[in-house]
Amino acid sequence: MSGMESISTPKRTKEIIQRYGFSFKKSLGQNFLIDQNILDKIVEAAELDKAGGALEIGPGIGALTERLAMAAGAVTAVEIDRRLIPILRDVLSPYPHVKVRNDDVLNVDLKALFADDFASVDKVSVVANLPYYVTTPILMKLLEEKLPLDNIVVMIQKEVAERMAASPGGKEYGSLSIAVQYYSEPELVCIVPRTVFIPQPNVESAVIRLKVREHPPVEVADEKHFFEVVQASFTQRRKTIANNLKARYFAEEGRERLEALLAEAGIEPTRRGETLSLAEYAKLSDVLLAAGIV
Incomplete structure (x- = not known):
């Protein structure tokens, strides 16, 4: 890693935030991960290799992006907050195969993005620490658009992850469970305590992997x-x-x-x-x- 300390360490995260005078925007649900073990688990769950690509949503200052760059052959990070773009371009400059886009993923034509950014790889996974206020719309867009996706590995609110993975009969099971399970096979990877973020969120988090299905498990007429x-x-x-x-x-x-x-x-x-x-x-x-x- 060119002798440079990993972005995800508390020391380097604070250093980057101070150097750029960055202030967190509550409205964007910004919480930066500062735990290398959790990052390892996320990247491992995505099953990336140099023949594959990774799409990251909400990269923040690039802690996870840096890990993805080491594991995948092509990486695109979509960040809504334009204040973070120069930081990302700077900290990720050692990785020429990483592309940073300033956009709201809910407005992006994902099929066009895949055609542009992932033409050179044979499979793509989405890997992200998602802003909690917009988790469900982002995941449903990724699933409903039937993109050529392998895995979706995301850190989200623990309660929402439990609902996605729930089986019939329990109080967590609902229309979100059915929608997610129609398009993918969900699996909880790990629970993430609040203490591994700057600033700390108000809720516990979880990493969930959605293995995207080639065909739904049931056939429906409409x-x-x-x-x-x-x-x-x-x-x-x-x-x-x-x-x-x-x-x-x-x-x-x-x-x-x-x-x-x-x-x-x-x-x-x-x-x-x-x-x-x-x-x-x-x-x-x-x-x-x-x-x-x-």
Whole structure:
């Protein structure tokens, strides 16, 4: 590492912040990681090699980017805060295969970015310490756009990570669990204490790996309708599936038709949304669609 201390050490992080007079913006959810063991676990979980690429979102001052640069053949870091761009370009100057873009990832044409930045590699993983206030929209964009992705390894709020990895039946399981598990196989990598960040966040964090699926685990006639049925089933968590679906799709008619369609899908009307598996939601959404309930 050219004799230079790693960016992720507390000493060098503070040095960089002071040298550039950088001040943290609460509105951007900026918390810089200062623990090398956690960085090792993140990079290891991404299974990178020189034939692959890494897309990083919210690189901060480059602690994780530096590790990605050592492990991957092409790295692109997308940073929303333009104050960080000169810092990143400076600290990452030893790595010519790292590209820094000043942009909001939610506005980026990711297919075009992949075509431009990752043409020379055969697989790409997203690796990021995501700002907590915008975790779900970023992850859903990455998954829904069906990009040529291998893994998504992100540090996010522990509670959100647990919801993504939850199995049917528990209170963590909900529409987010189903959406994430439709597109990927989630696995919790490690829990991360608050003390390993500058400044310390108010919540505990976790690293989660989403292994992107080539094909969803269930087949549905209409993806959009499938997700709408899932959302409707969780409108009020304490209500039964029948009551939630009645409010959304059968407000004008009696329960008979709804109960007949639930029976056709093999689902008891007294069950709650959190007890249904992906396969049951797939069957339910197809039965409703075939009956013209959209």
